[in-house]
Amino acid sequence: MDDRAVLAREFEANRAHLRAVAFRMLGSMSEADDAVQETWLKASRAQYNDVRNLAGWLTTIISRVCLDMLRARVSRREEPWESHQPDAGDTGINPEQEMVQADSVGLALLVVLETLAPAERLAFVLHDMFAVPFEEIAPIVGRTPTATRQLASRARRRVQGTNAAGETDLGRQREIVGAFLAASRGGDFGALLAVLDPDVVLHADRAAVAAASANAAQGAPVLQQESYGADAIAAAFLGRAQEAQLALIDGFPGAIWQRDGVVRSVFRFMVLDSKIVEMEVIHSQASIRAFDIVVISE
Numbered sequence: 677m678d679d680r681a682v683l684a685r686e687f688e689a690n691r692a693h694l695r696a697v698a699f700r701m702l703g704s705m706s707e708a709d710d711a712v713q714e715t716w717l718k719a720s721r722a723q724y725n726d727v728r729n730l731a732g733w734l735t736t737i738i739s740r741v742c743l744d745m746l747r748a749r750v751s752r753r754e755e756p757w758e759s760h761q762p763d764a765g766d767t768g769i770n771p772e773q774e775m776v777q778a779d780s781v782g783l784a785l786l787v788v789l790e791t792l793a794p795a796e797r798l799a800f801v802l803h804d805m806f807a808v809p810f811e812e813i814a815p816i817v818g819r820t821p822t823a824t825r826q827l828a829s830r831a832r833r834r835v836q837g838t839n840a841a842g843e844t845d846l847g848r849q850r851e852i853v854g855a856f857l858a859a860s861r862g863g864d865f866g867a868l869l870a871v872l873d874p875d876v877v878l879h880a881d882r883a884a885v886a887a888a889s890a891n892a893a894q895g896a897p898v899l900q901q902e903s904y905g906a907d908a909i910a911a912a913f914l915g916r917a918q919e920a921q922l923a924l925i926d927g928f929p930g931a932i933w934q935r936d937g938v939v940r941s942v943f944r945f946m947v948l949d950s951k952i953v954e955m956e957v958i959h960s961q962a963s964i965r966a967f968d969i970v971v972i973s974e
Contacts, residue, residue, distance in 0.1 A: 679725065680720070683719060683720065683724060683730065686731065686734070687716055687734060689731075690730075690731050690734055694711075694734060694738045695708050695709070695712050697739065697801070697802070697806060698712060698738055698742055700789070700801045700805055701739070701742035701743075701746065701797065701798060701801055702742055702745060702746070703789060707745060711738055711741045714741045715734060715737045715741055718737050718741070719734060719737055722737075732812070735802075735806070735808065736812070736815075736816060739798055739802060739813075739816050740816055742798065743794055743795070743816065746794035746797065747794050785835065788834065789801070789835070791834065792831050792834065795817040795819070796827045796828070796830055796831040797831060798813070799813055799817060799824050799825075799827040799828040800827070800828045800831035800832060800835065802816075804832060810824045810825050813828075822881055822882065822901070823881075825879060826881070826956065826958070829879065829944075829954065829956055830926070832946070832954075833946050833954075834926075846927075846928070846929060848947075848950065849928065849929045849945070849947045850922070850929040852871050852929075852945070852947050852950060852951070852952060853929040853931065853947070854922055854929075855867065855871050856868065856871050856872075856913075856945070856952060857920055857922060857931060860897075860913040860914065860915070860916050860917035860920075861915075861916075861917050861918055861920075863914055863915040865910055865914055868910035868914065869910050871950075871951065872909060872910060872951065873906065873948070873953040874906050875904070875905065875906075876904075876905065876909055876951075876952055876953055876954065876955065877902070877903070877904055877954050877955070878899075878902065878903040878904075878909050878912075878954075878955040878956070878957070879901070879902055879955070879957070880900065880901055880903075880957040880958075880959075881957070881958055881959055881963065883958075883959035884899055884941060884957040884958060884959035884960075885899045885900065885901055886959075887941065887959045888957075897912045897916040897917070898912050899912065899957060909955065920932065921933070921934070921971050922971070922973075923969055923971045923972060924968075924970040924972060925944050925968075926967055926968050927968065928944070929945065930942065930943050931943040931945075932969060932971065939964055939969060940959065941958065941959045942956075942958040942959075942963075942964050942967060942969070943955065943957055944956040944957075944958070
């Protein structure tokens with residue numbers, strides 16, 4: 677069997693998977709079918725003799741195709757939901773089939789996904805829905821694995837904040853974040869544990885880790901790039917956060933630390949069921965400039 681026949685067989689074996697990836701990226705079956713076709717054209721023209729994992733390679737290609745389509749959609753200022761009910765004659769898919777596919781993902785989720793930036797949407801879909809490692813997603817979006825993790829975390833925060841039970845209550849989220857800051861400043865280990873989920877995860881970018889180490893004497897928490905568990909995170913922030921200020925970060929309650937009127941660090945929180953389940957500390961100025969930050973009184 678020649679190489680092209682092997683590729684064709686592998687492509688057909690993965691067609692359903694590729695279509696599922698494209699649908700979750702694009703929210704439209706007609707566009708998903710277009711993406712699958714474009715993926716075949718690109719794959720059949722490429723050199724793939726040294727590719728060991730054809731399924732992963734095809735997923736990368738269709739992800740890039742979808743990313744280009746999402747960016748083109750944004751640049752044209754299209755309303756993406758206009759494409760969610762394609763002419764059945766164009767694709768061979770009737771409206772009932774379209775709705776079955778949409779229901780399998782969740783119409784509410786599709787609506788939320790449409791609010792994400794293209795790179796955020798791709799990182800979230802590939803990692804959270806298809807378990808693709810950040811190291812493999814990073815080259816697709818042109819970011820480092822750490823930055824790609826931040827993209828997915830930001831998208832996850834928005835999805836969770838919109839769809840999860842109780843997470844539409846921004847007032848309650850603000851209370852939890854405020855309680856965390858107060859417990860940190862007051863050195864109240866028990867109060868910190870009370871607002872942290874037992875399996876809470878903390879992510880810190882490299883700049884944050886370096887800055888925290890340099891400013892430990894001034895009250896900065898002791899950070900690692902990744903920390904796990906309420907005990908470890910409570911210990912890291914115990915007696916800290918003296919200069920942290922409550923703020924809205926992209927519309928969600930969080931905190932900032934600023935010096936000389938410039939925001940130096942951003943603290944983001946994911947709150948579910950009145951517990952902090954994920955924290956993120958960002959010190960990279962390039963990342964911070966991308967946030968919409970509003971300081972609020974406590």
